[in-house]
Amino acid sequence: MAGHLMDAGHALTVYSRTREKAAPLLDRGASWAENPAAVAANCDILFSMVGFPEDVESIYLGDRGVLASEQVPGICVDLTTTRPSLVLKIHDRLDRHGSTLIDAPVSGGWIGAKEGVLAIMAGGERAAFDKVLPLLKTFGRDIEWMGPIGSGQHTKMCNQILAAGTMIGVCESLLYAEKAGLNREEVIGIVSRGAAACWSIQKLGPKIVEGDYSPGFYVEHFIKDLGIALEESKALGLSLPGTALAYELYERTSALGRGRDGTQALIEAIRDLSDGSDGSA
Amino acid sequence: MAGHLMDAGHALTVYSRTREKAAPLLDRGASWAENPAAVAANCDILFSMVGFPEDVESIYLGDRGVLASEQVPGICVDLTTTRPSLVLKIHDRLDRHGSTLIDAPVSGGWIGAKEGVLAIMAGGERAAFDKVLPLLKTFGRDIEWMGPIGSGQHTKMCNQILAAGTMIGVCESLLYAEKAGLNREEVIGIVSRGAAACWSIQKLGPKIVEGDYSPGFYVEHFIKDLGIALEESKALGLSLPGTALAYELYERTSALGRGRDGTQALIEAIRDLSDGSDGSA
Numbered sequence: 001m002a003g004h005l006m007d008a009g010h011a012l013t014v015y016s017r018t019r020e021k022a023a024p025l026l027d028r029g030a031s032w033a034e035n036p037a038a039v040a041a042n043c044d045i046l047f048s049m050v051g052f053p054e055d056v057e058s059i060y061l062g063d064r065g066v067l068a069s070e071q072v073p074g075i076c077v078d079l080t081t082t083r084p085s086l087v088l089k090i091h092d093r094l095d096r097h098g099s100t101l102i103d104a105p106v107s108g109g110w111i112g113a114k115e116g117v118l119a120i121m122a123g124g125e126r127a128a129f130d131k132v133l134p135l136l137k138t139f140g141r142d143i144e145w146m147g148p149i150g151s152g153q154h155t156k157m158c159n160q161i162l163a164a165g166t167m168i169g170v171c172e173s174l175l176y177a178e179k180a181g182l183n184r185e186e187v188i189g190i191v192s193r194g195a196a197a198c199w200s201i202q203k204l205g206p207k208i209v210e211g212d213y214s215p216g217f218y219v220e221h222f223i224k225d226l227g228i229a230l231e232e233s234k235a236l237g238l239s240l241p242g243t244a245l246a247y248e249l250y251e252r253t254s255a256l257g258r259g260r261d262g263t264q265a266l267i268e269a270i271r272d273l274s275d276g277s278d279g280s281a
Numbered sequence: 282m283a284g285h286l287m288d289a290g291h292a293l294t295v296y297s298r299t300r301e302k303a304a305p306l307l308d309r310g311a312s313w314a315e316n317p318a319a320v321a322a323n324c325d326i327l328f329s330m331v332g333f334p335e336d337v338e339s340i341y342l343g344d345r346g347v348l349a350s351e352q353v354p355g356i357c358v359d360l361t362t363t364r365p366s367l368v369l370k371i372h373d374r375l376d377r378h379g380s381t382l383i384d385a386p387v388s389g390g391w392i393g394a395k396e397g398v399l400a401i402m403a404g405g406e407r408a409a410f411d412k413v414l415p416l417l418k419t420f421g422r423d424i425e426w427m428g429p430i431g432s433g434q435h436t437k438m439c440n441q442i443l444a445a446g447t448m449i450g451v452c453e454s455l456l457y458a459e460k461a462g463l464n465r466e467e468v469i470g471i472v473s474r475g476a477a478a479c480w481s482i483q484k485l486g487p488k489i490v491e492g493d494y495s496p497g498f499y500v501e502h503f504i505k506d507l508g509i510a511l512e513e514s515k516a517l518g519l520s521l522p523g524t525a526l527a528y529e530l531y532e533r534t535s536a537l538g539r540g541r542d543g544t545q546a547l548i549e550a551i552r553d554l555s556d557g558s559d560g561s562a
Contacts, residue, residue, distance in 0.1 A: 119474060147462070154458070155463060155471060162453075162454040162477040165447055165449040168523035169442060169449075172523050176514060176521065177435070179517040180439075181435075182428065182432060187427075190423060190436060193423050194440060195388060195390070196447060198477075198479035199478040200476065237460065237555060240453040241551070243453055245526055270520070274519045
């Protein structure tokens with residue numbers, strides 16, 4: 001994503017916890033900063049993207065974080081999928097420094113990032129969004145402003161809740177097909193053309209048949225996202241039993257040592273449930 | 282479906298429990314038979330399609346059923362979604378009379394039937410399937426032979442298990458979007474273009490937004506199908522927690538008086554769970 005920004009002619013100052021990961025950008029002329037505060041001091045628009053909410057909090061509110069800088073960029077864009085409540089908190093703190101936050105979680109995985117075709121769901125002040133839109137377009141394709149700050153995260157939660165349901169359906173369906181002695185490729189073919197069709201059966205179904213659990217999206221990151229979805233649901237007064245079940249089943253997947261596999265590895269947790277397990281974790 | 286067969290020039294003898302439903306066919310020259318046995322006595326290939334397994338059993342094994350006829354058609358094709366074990370039982374009985382059964386459940390709903398574009402998943406003897414294929418083509422588009430008798434039903438179960446997961450995802454996602462104050466049309470738009478995309482969010486999502494629960498497929502028929510899927514799963518030694526949850530939630534949907542609504546009415550059962558219910562049915 002940073003590479004796409006450089007391709008478009010933008011000067012970058014970069015920081016990564018693992019400096020080697022920034023090497024290709026530094027080789028191409030990006031400047032290195034020792035911490036997020038040093039990045040903040042050197043740019044007008046700051047992008048952040050990390051793994052977990054605590055990482056986001058550290059980048060903005062930590063000792064060497066953005067808000068510890070003598071100069072805070074006019075617009076910060078956090079691309080991490082994180083807690084809507086955390087996004088609001090950081091936005092409030094930035095606002096006091098005359099800055100503003102855009103929450104802009106993405107969808108599309110590593111391939112989408114590499115090819116510059118990510119979906120981006122953004123929330124925040126509309127004028128600030130319009131200003132960063134040309135930058136987002138360097139690595140995104142479907143880019144939507146969804147409303148005030150936090151709306152990007154909420155939209156991403158909708159996406160993950162939907163993905164969780166489809167993944168349960170895909171894995172239970174293919175496990176049934178296997179046990180019933182059907183040709184799973186043929187099953188994928190016919191169900192992909194009807195009312196049960198989904199991206200996951202079309203793209204991840206064939207990987208499951210091949211036993212290929214290589215990650216498009218990590219199990220452990222999906223657990224993080226579903227955990228946030230459940231916390232937010234509770235805050236909204238919602239009970240989402242399917243999302244709760246998906247969270248539990250993905251925790252089981254991770255307990256099987258598959259946290260760094262792709263989300264399609266869920267089928268192994270459901271298989272494990274079926275193979276005489278008593279159902280306790 | 283019978284109309285499409287007549288359009289293709291085939292002479293039909295028909296029976297329906299509700300004679301008025303056959304009137305348009307009789308007006309076009311189809312012959313009326315007083316019971317399934319009388320249909321059987323008058324045809325070479327017999328098609329059946331009803332609602333529930335007990336109806337299928339009655340048509341073939343009942344007092345005035347196909348097997349009570351002095352002459353059993355060479356090939357019977359049951360298009361109902363029903364129990365694989367029942368299909369095997371009927372096949373065995375037909376086999377003793379020199380006949381054979383093709384199980385060929387369909388997908389695509391009333392619109393698919395009317396437009397002649399149903400998906401058809403068939404099981405049974407390959408030679409018999411090849412013989413009826415031209416007839417199936419009059420009302421089907423995606424038609425696949427999946428293997429020996431029962432394979433059509435098993436494939437349909439795969440389809441329904443997958444559909445159940447996607448429907449839970451769709452309904453929980455749109456309920457979250459509503460409570461989070463998002464524009465649901467925009468959410469449907471963006472999630473429909475990414476990794477969570479599915480037919481259900483694209484086609485039924487907008488209906489949910491409009492509060493339109495008119496049936497493409499009845500809740501009560503989906504409960505029947507999921508009940509069969511769970512029975513068969515158990516017989517196969519499988520535990521499918523997502524399918525079990527969907528069954529329970531659809532039972533709640535039906536308990537809300539929505540058995541004859543479309544499957545998208547599931548969102549009302551999940552909403553009901555969230556509105557202070559203690560979780561007991």
